[in-house]
Amino acid sequence: AVRMTQSPSTFSASTGDRVSITCRASQGVSSYLAWYQQKPGKAPKRLIYAASTLEGGVPSRFSGSGSGTDFTLTISCLQSEDFASYYCQQYGNYPYTFGQGTRLEMK
Amino acid sequence: QVQLQESGPGLVKPSETLSLTCTVSGGSITSYNYYWNWIRQSPEKGLEWIGYINYSDGTYFNPSFKSRVTISVDTSSHQCSLRLRSVTSADTGIYYCAKGARGTPGNFDVWGQGTMVTVSS
Numbered sequence: 001a002v003r004m005t006q007s008p009s010t011f012s013a014s015t016g017d018r019v020s021i022t023c024r025a026s027q028g029v030s031s032y033l034a035w036y037q038q039k040p041g042k043a044p045k046r047l048i049y050a051a052s053t054l055e056g057g058v059p060s061r062f063s064g065s066g067s068g069t070d071f072t073l074t075i076s077c078l079q080s081e082d083f084a085s086y087y088c089q090q091y092g093n094y095p096y097t098f099g100q101g102t103r104l105e106m107k
Numbered sequence: 108q109v110q111l112q113e114s115g116p117g118l119v120k121p122s123e124t125l126s127l128t129c130t131v132s133g134g135s136i137t138s139y140n141y142y143w144n145w146i147r148q149s150p151e152k153g154l155e156w157i158g159y160i161n162y163s164d165g166t167y168f169n170p171s172f173k174s175r176v177t178i179s180v181d182t183s184s185h186q187c188s189l190r191l192r193s194v195t196s197a198d199t200g201i202y203y204c205a206k207g208a209r210g211t212p213g214n215f216d217v218w219g220q221g222t223m224v225t226v227s228s
Contacts, residue, residue, distance in 0.1 A: 034214055043203055043218040044154070055216075087154060091213030095169035098154035 023088035032092030129204030149200035
């Protein structure tokens, strides 16, 4: 299975900060990569798919980049509602696999 | 807009079978273009993809679950069902159903709210 490794696992930041989360795949997944946001007690919500395509309705401060094995989720100007957990997921190879998550907390 | 809602027993005994359903609304469960996935989340293993069903193409499973899992569709009730046999405490977690699309069945654009299952005697 393709192993997805996110870093950091936890990140402390303040509103207005620019934040980047990285995700590395143990083998190439082309651009078959999605990012999800999860808040406590809720299901994951897709933010980005195909590595860089923004889901409809998601604020433009979220962006994704990368292909192959290295990917990045960037939040350009952190808002209070962005403090949550974030997961990357590859869907280019079976079985589909997720990163372990990054918890974004308020500094 | 497709909506999904999981339901089922919150408590299952070890060695028994976990059975959950996902009710689909706002879209056809028999659509050639839709894939109905099951995903589990636990503190120990994080998010794990269990498998999917497409009404036309059939099923595909994660090898980690393949020997114990069945996924089926009931068209009369617009439900997708998950059965996981011989459960242990390691199967405790939140179970989600999620929709994928033809071409990218593992790209989950719609999720249910999830249902918590505890395996305990």
